[in-house]
Amino acid sequence: MENVFVVRYSEIGLKGKNREWFEKKLIDNILRIVRPAAVNKRYGRIIVRIGRNNPDEISERLKYVFGIQNYSIGYSVKHDLEELKTIVLELARKHVDDGLKKFKINTQRGYKEFPLTSIDINRQYGAYVLEAFPNLKVDVHNPDFEIGIDVREKEIFVFSGKIQSSGGLPVGVSGRALLLLSGGIDSPVAGWYAMRRGLELQTLTFLSPPLTTEKSVEKVLELGKILSKYLPNGLRMWVVPLTDIQTYIKENVPDEYSIILQRRSMMRIASMIARRVKAKALITGENLGQVASQTIENMASIEAASSLLILRPLVGFDKVEITKKAKEIGTFETSIQPYIDSCVAFAPKKPATKSNIDEILEIESRLDRLSDLEYAAFKSRVDYRLKNEQ
Ligand code: ATP
Ligand code: MG
Numbered sequence: 001m002e003n004v005f006v007v008r009y010s011e012i013g014l015k016g017k018n019r020e021w022f023e024k025k026l027i028d029n030i031l032r033i034v035r036p037a038a039v040n041k042r043y044g045r046i047i048v049r050i051g052r053n054n055p056d057e058i059s060e061r062l063k064y065v066f067g068i069q070n071y072s073i074g075y076s077v078k079h080d081l082e083e084l085k086t087i088v089l090e091l092a093r094k095h096v097d098d099g100l101k102k103f104k105i106n107t108q109r110g111y112k113e114f115p116l117t118s119i120d121i122n123r124q125y126g127a128y129v130l131e132a133f134p135n136l137k138v139d140v141h142n143p144d145f146e147i148g149i150d151v152r153e154k155e156i157f158v159f160s161g162k163i164q165s166s167g168g169l170p171v172g173v174s175g176r177a178l179l180l181l182s183g184g185i186d187s188p189v190a191g192w193y194a195m196r197r198g199l200e201l202q203t204l205t206f207l208s209p210p211l212t213t214e215k216s217v218e219k220v221l222e223l224g225k226i227l228s229k230y231l232p233n234g235l236r237m238w239v240v241p242l243t244d245i246q247t248y249i250k251e252n253v254p255d256e257y258s259i260i261l262q263r264r265s266m267m268r269i270a271s272m273i274a275r276r277v278k279a280k281a282l283i284t285g286e287n288l289g290q291v292a293s294q295t296i297e298n299m300a301s302i303e304a305a306s307s308l309l310i311l312r313p314l315v316g317f318d319k320v321e322i323t324k325k326a327k328e329i330g331t332f333e334t335s336i337q338p339y340i341d342s343c344v345a346f347a348p349k350k351p352a353t354k355s356n357i358d359e360i361l362e363i364e365s366r367l368d369r370l371s372d373l374e375y376a377a378f379k380s381r382v383d384y385r386l387k388n389e390q
Contacts, residue, residue: 074159
């Protein structure tokens with residue numbers, strides 16, 4: 001007998017080549033993130049063999065693999081009808097202890113030489129369960145729990161219960177994107193949603209040394225560590241100093257526009273880095289209307305500076321929902337630490353809420369040192385590489 005996990009993924013919209021690619025990527029990601037003994041693909045399911053690993057740890061790590069809808073805990077047993085009975089009763093007992101009442105046995109017999117048909121097995125093992133737990137009832141249409149039996153040529157899988165996982169698509173199937181990661185609550189959550197749609201991430205953070213200290217770097221690395229758990233190849237994090245650009249803008253631009261101009265510089269530098277690392281899009285934690293820099297007019301003025309597609313996964317969420325998600329994925333506590341990123345340090349007293357792109361372009365065209373400063377900032381980028389570690 002061996003512990004296994006039976007992993008299910010959503011097949012909706014997956015056809016032909018797409019499906020093969022999806023499954024291959026999912027299996028590869030399970031191997032890298034969960035690090036089980038082995039995985040096998042069987043009829044639209046993936047069997048994760050855990051070998052000597054601790055099942056609780058494996059179960060925990062499966063939650064970090066996007067593309068998995070849900071999974072069951074199960075066992076692989078030999079073609080041994082007595083052992084099968086023991087396991088079926090053990091699984092049923094767990095559900096009875098949880099107060100469940102109606103069940104169903106669902107057998108699939110891929111190995112046609114097996115002496116019992118799937119209907120025989122359903123009946124016979126259903127009867128064993130009823131005998132052991134007289135308060136249970138069979139309900140094939142609306143069971144509280146299901147015990148799955150999958151008879152294969154060399155073994156039988158027995159499993160039950162469905163643990164919901166994170167859903168989405170396997171990281172990597174949608175290509176790579178660069179997340180603009182501030183120290184705030186929103187951008188790590190935006191990164192989580194981007195990864196959930198199959199994007200592999202790298203991050204970019206702008207800091208304002210010496211106004212920001214090593215603590216700000218540590219804080220961002222801490223956030224990165226949480227995101228890296230979902231990334232089979234780990235996370236590459238870029239940090240760029242923005243201080244010279246911010247100072248220059250502050251000295252030469254009306255205070256109310258300084259944020260927009262800073263953000264436009266960020267977009268240009270982000271685009272340069274993204275092209276270098278072959279990222280196809282920028283991701284931000286922007287969310288309509290939360291703060292002055294996030295009116296639709298200002299977002300448009302900022303976006304115009306980017307040469308890449310910008311995705312804003314949080315645009316449809318309320319702050320309460322974003323905060324809830326941040327708590328769920330574990331980034332909230334780090335995000336609320338008081339170490340500032342660059343923007344807070346140079347925030348204007350009263351930022352413009354409705355910028356006009358022509359006016360912005362006109363102001364920007366007078367900043368003749370800006371592109372040199374941006375290039376210098378780009379050149380002084382540093383990167384950190386985090387492994388996928390739990
Ligand atoms: P967050 O909670 O993510 O900091 P916010 O509500 O503070 O967002 P803004 O300050 O307008 O909103 O930032 C909007 C987005 O711009 C951020 O979500 C992030 O993607 C990007 N951003 C802002 N500041 C930085 C920074 N210093 N480095 C990298 N990206 C940044
Ligand atoms: Mg912020």
